[in-house]
Amino acid sequence: MNFIEVVKSRYSARAYKPQPVEEEKLKQVLEAARLAPTAANRQPFRLIVIHTEGREEELGLIYSAPWFVQTPIVICACGIPSQSWVRRDGKSFCDVDVAIAMDHLILAAADLGLGTCWVGAFDPDVARQVLGLPDDVEPIAFTPLGYPADMPGYKSRESLDDLVRYERW
Secondary structure, eight states: OOHHHHHHHOOBOOOBOSOOOOHHHHHHHHHHHHTSOOGGGOOOEEEEEEEOTTOHHHHHHHOOOGGGGTSSEEEEEEEOGGGSOBOTTSOBOHHHHHHHHHHHHHHHHHHTTOBBOOBOOSOHHHHHHHHTOOTTOEEEEEEEEBOBOSOOOOOOOOOHHHHOOSSOO
16 A cells, blocks of 8 residues: 555554554564654554453453454553653653654554554543553553554545644734
8 A cells, every 4th residue: 555545544443353563563663663763763662462361351440432452452652751842842752752652653564454543531540550550651542553453434524724834823
């Protein structure tokens, strides 16, 4: 696929086949995240690859939707705020950097025929406990990673005229 086709084909899958994800495909999506640009190239993120088999109940405490653990793998993208670049006005780019890495990951997954769904509505305290996160590491987002068993629905998006300004607001 070319890039714009990948972007158009990516959707939030909410049903998955039990089919395992090949190790080579997992490595490719993780490599895509590793190569993501980050502010000052600090890479203040870590990815936790979680195999769901036998852990469905505890992972369900993090996020309760049944499809969250239908995949053989769930990935948690974590930020390390102390390692992030901070703009002069105090704005930390940690969340931005994690989001870019996660976006690279999910687009690489779409290119490989894998499904993902960006999950932000999880319980961070439970995630911290279940994943044994150190105090200085923050869970930012999760995604299941597997072969989708559903079909993409209609994607409603604003027009470019509504979203883009030139030169000034």
